[in-house]
Amino acid sequence: MVIMGKNQRHVVMVPWLAFGHMIPFLELSKALAARGINISFFCTPRNIEKLRPKIPPHLTSRIDLLGFPLPPVAGLPENAEATADLEQDAVQHLKKAYDTLQEPLEKLLKSTSPDWIIYDFAAYWAPPIARKFGIPCSFYSVFNAGSTYIFGTLSERSVRMGRPPTAENLADVDWFNFPSAVRYKLHEAGRLCSGLGRNASGVSDEERMESAIKGCQSLLVKTCMEFEGEYIAALQYLCQKPVIPVGLLPAAVEEEQASRVSNPESVACFRWLDQRDPRSVVYVAFGTEARLSKEEIQAIAVGLELSNLPFCWILRRPGHVSASNATAGGGDDKEDDVDDPLPPGFRDRMAKRGFISMSWVPQVKILAHRSIGACLHHAGMSSTVEALQFGLPLVLLPMVFDQGLIARLLVEKNVGIEVEKDDRNGRFSGSEVAKALRLVMVEDEGKLILEKVREMKSSVFDNQELNDGYINRLVKLISFQGKEEAEERAAAGNSG
DSSP states (O other): OOOOOTTOOEEEEEOOSSHHHHHHHHHHHHHHHTTTOEEEEEEOHHHHHHHGGGSOGGGTTTEEEEEOOOOOOTTSOTTOOSGGGSOGGGHHHHHHHHGGGHHHHHHHHHHHOOSEEEEOTTOTTHHHHHHHTTOOEEEEESSOHHHHHHHHHHHHHHHHHTSOOOHHHHHTOOOSSSOOOOOOOHHHHHHHHHTOSOOTTSSOHHHHHHHHHHHOSEEEESOOHHHHHHHHHHHHHHHTSOEEEOOOOOOOOOSSTTTTOOSHHHHHHHHHHHTSOTTOEEEEEOTTTOOOOHHHHHHHHHHHHHHTOOEEEEOOOOTTSOGGGSOOOTTOOOTTSTTOOSOTTHHHHTTTTEEEEOSOOOHHHHHTSTTEEEEEEOOOHHHHHHHHHTTOOEEEOOOSTTHHHHHHHHHHTTSEEEOOOOTTTOOOOHHHHHHHHHHHHTSHHHHHHHHHHHHHIIIIITOHHHHHHHHHHHHHHHHHHHHHHHHHHHHHHHHO
């Protein structure tokens, strides 16, 4: 339990139970804790066990990870506490279980009297509880400003009309009153629409988002004016309340790059990278939430082979692949295993040119390695920030949620290229993957992208002073406004 002094500020964090949400909340928690603010991180036991190692030792006394068990819910498998544990159609049952955490949150606020609450979209019930105790609250959108604007607009319209839009209507919208490439493709709109509307929790995602925006005093977004100024302005106009960029929260890279690279797969990976030429290798990874089909994995493999470029591929084990085949680095021959998602003979053919792993490796350290020249990934915002922090051009292959919107923003900013997909079904070919890779790594157009990436690296993504400034302004807001609110609560108590 965090021990707080009389004048120390205390913030309660309430993330949604997806690692694409919990990790940005933890990043913000660490940034605030490093500036003297005490954090209560409201979560569940199994997720906390996975998050705990991500907290640096010097911050453990300021970040209290609080695990509240979820009750059994029909349709929710035992021990499933995060979206990564579930197929997409079962996430609705996790939301139903998540909504039962209202009571422990209320007890926590009553017993600790924090100065501020920062909550996620799914915790639409947090603002009424905060108001009950007179505690100011902010909605922290882990999406970038442009995506948050689209989600907010979509939610408002859906709730007002009483029904979600059609995919055709959603893909045909010009969302902004200025020139913008940020929009859905038809296959993305179709996937999004299939998940809208009421679910097993009784509350749609559109209702959660609308309530989350309406209930806050301010909206926090992981972005900055220097990168997304026009989209931040649009979001503030939509919300009619302060929108506070918290910066990009670039990853901290330890001075000794190999200090925590201890598992055999990581050692093998860095040994392989050390033998490659500077900026010659494509790093390939698709995050924790995207579940690639065997067809998609094989198309990526074909693209890597056709590109004729060295690559380091961290391949998250698909659900149909057995654990016995989960570690296969370098040229290990696993093609006889019927569970192998890669094309027959691929590992043998790529033994010298590629490193393939289905085990965990330290992504930030890999991206910082001198041999990495570009990144092929899913356009998730956290991975995007990490890649641009190290000056790496992007080859974008969005898979789920807001990733298509982010991909179009990044292409608009000229820091990457998106792999072409069929607009109606989202399929892509190996030749399109290879084409995008070679454009970024080999052709003249790639030099222009690299030049822009290096400019953005120095001015924005690896500009510690710039990003620190955003966190420092948030700390001042919490310290001063939180103090005023606390004094008002104390005065009201005394008068009572």
